[in-house]
Amino acid sequence: MSYKSYFNISYRATELNTSLNKGTLHGIPKLATKTEMSSPITSRFFRAVHDQLLPALFGGPRPVQQRSFASDTEGSQGVTLRRGRMEDVPGVWQVTEEAKWNMHQDVVETHFKMSNNGWIIAEKDGNIVGCLLTYKFNDDLRTAGHLIMSPKMRGYGVGGKLMMTFLEEFGDANVHASLTKQMFDTYERYTGVPLSMGKVVGKYSGVFKNTPLPPDAERSYRLLDVTKIDQSDLIDYDASYHGVPRPEKLKLWLGQTTAETLVLLEKGKIAGYGSIRPAMNGFSLGPLYAENTIGTMVLFKALVDLIPRDSNVDILMPYANEAGQEILKANESTVKLFDTYQKFALKCYSPPPKWNNVFSLFSNACGKC
Numbered sequence: 001m002s003y004k005s006y007f008n009i010s011y012r013a014t015e016l017n018t019s020l021n022k023g024t025l026h027g028i029p030k031l032a033t034k035t036e037m038s039s040p041i042t043s044r045f046f047r048a049v050h051d052q053l054l055p056a057l058f059g060g061p062r063p064v065q066q067r068s069f070a071s072d073t074e075g076s077q078g079v080t081l082r083r084g085r086m087e088d089v090p091g092v093w094q095v096t097e098e099a100k101w102n103m104h105q106d107v108v109e110t111h112f113k114m115s116n117n118g119w120i121i122a123e124k125d126g127n128i129v130g131c132l133l134t135y136k137f138n139d140d141l142r143t144a145g146h147l148i149m150s151p152k153m154r155g156y157g158v159g160g161k162l163m164m165t166f167l168e169e170f171g172d173a174n175v176h177a178s179l180t181k182q183m184f185d186t187y188e189r190y191t192g193v194p195l196s197m198g199k200v201v202g203k204y205s206g207v208f209k210n211t212p213l214p215p216d217a218e219r220s221y222r223l224l225d226v227t228k229i230d231q232s233d234l235i236d237y238d239a240s241y242h243g244v245p246r247p248e249k250l251k252l253w254l255g256q257t258t259a260e261t262l263v264l265l266e267k268g269k270i271a272g273y274g275s276i277r278p279a280m281n282g283f284s285l286g287p288l289y290a291e292n293t294i295g296t297m298v299l300f301k302a303l304v305d306l307i308p309r310d311s312n313v314d315i316l317m318p319y320a321n322e323a324g325q326e327i328l329k330a331n332e333s334t335v336k337l338f339d340t341y342q343k344f345a346l347k348c349y350s351p352p353p354k355w356n357n358v359f360s361l362f363s364n365a366c367g368k369c
């Protein structure tokens with residue numbers, strides 16, 4: 001099967017609406033008294049002590065340096081923060097592209113369709129200069145991600161204001177999210193409390209040439225296009241991984257016109273599903289969930305076979321996934337670790353029910369896996 005839209009990628013140039021809100025920058029409350037800033041070494045020391053010793057000795061929380069929010073820097077003058085709307089897609093895409101996040105404008109558009117109201121947008125002189133995305137699944141589960149400032153606007157305090165706006169609005173909820181490792185100390189300074197640490201995910205990127213499948217392994221499985229499957233069965237299957245059903249979000253994510261989704265069947269029952277879609281450089285594969293190692297490999301191979309040979313593929317892979325580790329080993333000369341993400345929750349991290357069977361996340365922003 002050839003990849004249906006590989007040669008027809010449309011960078012939708014929806015006109016950017018220039019009649020933007022002209023509100024003022026959100027006031028940043030003084031939440032904490034400034035204490036001495038920790039050096040990275042001190043911070044790492046606290047983390048090491050917390051991770052290895054404190055739980056065993058005291059079971060108590062580790063200390064977190066707090067931060068004061070006093071002054072605006074010059075560069076943040078004239079910046080407004082506001083809710084996102086559909087016509088922001090090109091502006092958010094531009095910021096995403098500038099940050100070299102390997103996505104496609106279609107993915108940004110899909111995120112808007114899934115949560116139009118969840119975007120917090122920073123704009124200056126009518127241009128989008130930063131963004132942050134939140135998702136509400138229910139009163140108990142919110143997730144967040146896609147925090148980006150345009151490179152020319154970094155270091156002026158606006159990214160911090162996006163974080164603060166988010167915390168003002170959602171800080172009482174048990175938001176699940178992920179951060180690059182280097183942002184962890186920063187984010188704890190903003191929340192002022194230790195984050196509840198979760199699982200670790202690697203972003204891998206490269207050409208997957210080999211799938212270490214035993215001979216004849218594919219015989220026990222059937223693969224079907226997602227359109228041939230009863231959608232309620234798929235929603236239930238997805239919920240068995242994510243914990244919380246997400247029917248609308250799933251429909252939009254898998255229904256993205258440039259995405260291909262395959263469902264794995266074993267003895268007539270769903271045993272996995274996976275989706276692949278174009279990115280700026282090659283393709284991005286996610287989610288991929290399957291019941292076991294062989295099933296994961298069968299599905300992975302089938303998805304990679306849909307795209308042109310030797311294309312770059314990005315995956316967001318939990319370290320715990322056994323098939324993932326084997327596939328990485330079989331491709332170690334052509335696939336590299338690009339970044340590491342630490343999952344966390346503002347209050348209490350609860351892992352998704354079948355975390356070990358997650359080969360690649362749905363997305364880093366929308367959902368727990």
Ligand SMILES: CC(C)(COP(=O)(O)OP(=O)(O)OC[C@H]1O[C@@H](n2cnc3c(N)ncnc32)[C@H](O)[C@@H]1OP(=O)(O)O)[C@@H](O)C(=O)NCCC(=O)NCCS
Pocket residue numbers: 067099147148149150153154155156157158159160161178179180182183186189
């Ligand atoms: C992270 C990012 C949004 C920060 O935006 P910004 O406008 O430069 O941030 P600010 O100037 O408001 O600084 C906010 C805080 O973030 C810290 N910070 C900024 N960049 C950082 C980085 N790369 N790593 C760790 N901390 C960082 C600053 O030290 C500051 O901390 P402080 O307020 O306690 O002094 C921006 O650097 C960015 O877009 N980076 C690329 C995308 C990214 O990494 N997103 C986060 C994914 S988890």
